[in-house]
Structure formats: structure tokens, C-alpha cells
Amino acid sequence: MIIVMDAGATKEQTDEVIRRIKEIGYTPHIIQGVERNIIGAVGDERGKARLQSLESLPGVESVVPILKPYKLTSRQVKPENSIISIGDLKIGGDNIIIIAGPCSVESMEQLMEAARAVKDAGAQILRGGAFKPRTSPYSFQGMEEEGLKILAEVRNETGLPFVTEVMNPREVGLVADYTDIVQVGARNVQNFSLLKELGGVDKPILLKRGLMTTIKEFLMAAEYILSEGNHEVILCERGIRTFETATRNTLDLGAIPVLKQETHLPIIVDPSHATGNWRYVEPMSRAAIAAGADGLMIEVHPRPEEAFSDGSQSLKPKKFTALMNNLRPFVKAAGRTM
Numbered sequence: 001m002i003i004v005m006d007a008g009a010t011k012e013q014t015d016e017v018i019r020r021i022k023e024i025g026y027t028p029h030i031i032q033g034v035e036r037n038i039i040g041a042v043g044d045e046r047g048k049a050r051l052q053s054l055e056s057l058p059g060v061e062s063v064v065p066i067l068k069p070y071k072l073t074s075r076q077v078k079p080e081n082s083i084i085s086i087g088d089l090k091i092g093g094d095n096i097i098i099i100a101g102p103c104s105v106e107s108m109e110q111l112m113e114a115a116r117a118v119k120d121a122g123a124q125i126l127r128g129g130a131f132k133p134r135t136s137p138y139s140f141q142g143m144e145e146e147g148l149k150i151l152a153e154v155r156n157e158t159g160l161p162f163v164t165e166v167m168n169p170r171e172v173g174l175v176a177d178y179t180d181i182v183q184v185g186a187r188n189v190q191n192f193s194l195l196k197e198l199g200g201v202d203k204p205i206l207l208k209r210g211l212m213t214t215i216k217e218f219l220m221a222a223e224y225i226l227s228e229g230n231h232e233v234i235l236c237e238r239g240i241r242t243f244e245t246a247t248r249n250t251l252d253l254g255a256i257p258v259l260k261q262e263t264h265l266p267i268i269v270d271p272s273h274a275t276g277n278w279r280y281v282e283p284m285s286r287a288a289i290a291a292g293a294d295g296l297m298i299e300v301h302p303r304p305e306e307a308f309s310d311g312s313q314s315l316k317p318k319k320f321t322a323l324m325n326n327l328r329p330f331v332k333a334a335g336r337t338m
């Protein structure tokens with residue numbers, strides 16, 4: 001249920017509503033709006049009638065049911081866009097955010113070279129996997145904590161915040177200690193124990209859509225994180241599996257306007273994993289911006305032919321710089337800044 005407070009509701013009135021929500025056995029989530037505050041009361045169906053009666057309390061404008069299965073994630077609960085801050089950067093506002101870097105952290109030299117190149121081209125956030133979810137157990141599995149240390153050192157040198165993946169609930173604390181944004185990969189989007197663990201972390205989460213995840217399932221996965229108290233979730237469309245084999249996955253551009261309608265969370269697009277081929281990354285980047293994405297995550301490697309993973313979809317720094325320059329007019333046409 002949503003408890004919509006009056007525009008002039010006092011702190012005491014709001015506190016009383018929160019106290020009553022807890023008494024009924026629900027968890028209150030306060031969502032601060034521009035004009036008025038909204039309190040999302042989340043719990044099972046049984047206390048619904050008692051919650052409805054809160055409508056008679058002073059300071060309460062109305063109590064309305066949340067119609068969607070995802071509650072805190074839905075636009076009904078929070079009509080305005082969520083903006084997630086990483087230092088001075090804002091994800092979900094007018095500015096398009098570009099995250100770029102190699103698939104995997106391979107060495108200090110490789111990451112430093114990639115970071116300097118993407119920064120020069122205008123990227124604001126570095127990416128690089130230290131724990132890699134590979135299809136084969138015989139493929140490179142990532143540098144693990146050593147990789148996290150390299151990421152942190154490159155951040156010190158370049159000033160670029162970074163995003164890196166966590167695969168296992170046991171490693172959430174470790175990864176969250178190092179990183180600016182914690183990534184959940186496509187294969188873990190419905191790893192509910194991992195999602196619950198991330199709900200208790202005070203770092204933003206970049207949640208990737210799974211290969212076989214419907215939009216509703218994707219939003220329910222985000223709901224796991226929000227319902228545990230972490231409201232800083234960035235959604236990432238990275239292609240889904242279809243009958244088409246010409247591209248690695250099929251980029252679901254239609255998901256962007258649907259997600260924009262359904263949720264207040266920012267949405268970025270990863271055209272690298274979506275296409276699996278560096279040649280298609282630029283056109284899909286433009287398309288994603290046209291469709292309303294808030295940012296892009298792009299794989300860039302100083303020498304893709306030597307990459308330990310995903311070389312075929314990684315752009316060389318020069319190609320990435322060209323992509324960034326070619327993207328600017330599209331960003332402007334979409335009414336955004338870059």
C-alpha cells in the first residue's frame with residue numbers, strides 16, 4: 001500500500017504513520033517527493049484493511065493499493081525519476097553517463113591504459129571484471145581480489161570511479177569495500193540470496209537483465225534489493241536470448257520505454273554484450289540514446305585481439321573515441337547532455 005502524506009504534513013504526523021505501519025507488521029519505506037512524501041508499506045496481504053484505516057490519521061492524504069507486483073520499484077510509488085549519485089556524477093538526470101573499460105581486469109598496465117583512454121574520450125566511470133562469470137570453468141575466471149586492488153589503484157591515479165561484478169553473496173562485503181558501484185551480472189539477476197545481501201549494502205547496484213528474464217521478472221529482481229533497504233539500483237538492458245544468432249544476444253530496445261514507464265530507476269544499455277561484435281556497438285549506442293536510455297556501458301580494450309575475454313566485442317580506444325564524438329549530436333537530439 002502507499003500512504004500519501006499531505007503536502008504540509010509535520011514530522012510528528014509522519015512518525016506516527018510509520019509507527020502504525022510497523023505495528024501492523026509492515027515495513028515502511030519513506031520516499032521523499034518534491035511536493036509531498038510518500039510512505040510505501042510493504043508486507044503480505046493480511047494487514048491491508050488495517051493499513052487502509054490509516055487514511056483517517058492527521059497528515060494523511062490517502063492510502064492506495066500498489067497495483068503492480070513490484071512495489072518500491074514502481075513509478076506509482078515514486079513518480080519522479082530516481083537520480084543516483086556517484087560522487088559528483090548523477091545517473092538518471094539529464095546527463096548521459098558513459099561507463100567504459102575492459103571486460104576483465106588483466107593487469108595493472110592493461111587497466112591503466114584502458115582507463116586513461118576512456119577518460120580522454122569522455123567516459124565518466126570505468127568498468128572491469130575481477131570476478132568473471134564464464135560459460136566454461138576452463139576459461140579465465142578473473143583476478144579476484146588482486147583485480148579489485150588494481151581497480152582501486154587506477155581510480156586513485158585517474159579519478160575515475162568504477163563498477164565491478166560480484167557473483168557470490170560471500171564476496172559482497174569484499175567487493176563493496178573496494179568498488180563505487182556493485183554489478184550483478186545477467187546470470188545472477190535471479191540469485192535471490194545475492195540480491196538480498198546487496199539490499200543491505202550502501203553502494204549503488206548496477207543490475208543487469210538476464211538472458212531469459214522478462215521485464216516483470218527484472219523489476220521483481222530490483223524489488224528484492226529495494227525491499228531490503230537499498231534504493232540505489234541502476235537497471236541495465238544487455239540483450240536477451242532469442243532465435244537470432246547473427247548477434248550474441250538481441251538488444252531489447254523496446255524494454256527501455258517500457259521500463260521508463262514502469263519504474264523510476266535509471267536505465268542504461270550495454271550494447272557490447274547485446275551484440276557481441278564491436279562493429280554493432282556504435283549503431284546500438286545511438287539507438288539506445290534515442291530510445292531514452294540514461295547511459296551506456298561499453299567494453300573497450302587497448303588490444304582486443306589479446307583480451308582474456310570478450311575481445312570480439314571490445315572497441316579499440318580510437319574507435320571508442322570516434323563513437324563518443326559521433327554520439328554527441330544524437331545525445332543533443334534526444335534532449336540530453338553529454
Ligand code: PEP
Nearest residue numbers: 129185186187208238273
Ligand atoms: C559483464 O558486464 O562483464 C558481463 C559479464 O556481462 P553480462 O552479465 O551482461 O553477460
Ligand code: MN
Nearest residue numbers: 103299309310
Ligand atoms: Mn564482457
